[in-house]
Amino acid sequence: MRSITNSELREVLSFPMAVEAVERAFGSLGRGQAAMQLRARTSIGDSKVTTMAAVLPEEGVSGAKVYTTIGGRFTFAVLLFDSVSGALLACMEADELTRFRTAA
Numbered sequence: 001m002r003s004i005t006n007s008e009l010r011e012v013l014s015f016p017m018a019v020e021a022v023e024r025a026f027g028s029l030g031r032g033q034a035a036m037q038l039r040a041r042t043s044i045g046d047s048k049v050t051t052m053a054a055v056l057p058e059e060g061v062s063g064a065k066v067y068t069t070i071g072g073r074f075t076f077a078v079l080l081f082d083s084v085s086g087a088l089l090a091c092m093e094a095d096e097l098t099r100f101r102t103a104a
Contacts, residue, residue, distance in 0.1 A: 001089065002089065002090045002091075003090070003092075004090055005093050009093070010096050013100050018103065019104045021104070022104040024059070028056055033058055034056045036052075037052055037053040037064075038052075039051075040052075046071055047069075048069040049066065050068075051065070052064070055083060060083055061080055062083045064078070067098075076093070076094035077094050078090075078092045078097060079092075
């Protein structure tokens with residue numbers, strides 16, 4: 001399992017790469033060859049935890065994005081799994097990943 005930081009992601013990500021990945025993922029979803037969990041929020045007071053997940057067999061991965069919202073501030077993380085073996089591939093700080101995906 002690899003632990004990946006925001007700064008490491010910043011070094012390797014590009015907006016064209018993000019656009020291509022989003023297009024592939026939504027294409028798979030549109031063909032019924034991927035599944036996506038609706039956003040689920042758990043909160044009390046000013047503290048929230050939100051989860052989203054997707055299974056992308058064509059890409060060989062499944063993943064979950066988890067983030068907190070506390071005092072209007074967000075902190076994002078992504079867990080990435082092998083969709084065949086179930087092995088945990090990576091745990092990523094995902095503030096930078098979220099920025100790229102949102103723009104894509």
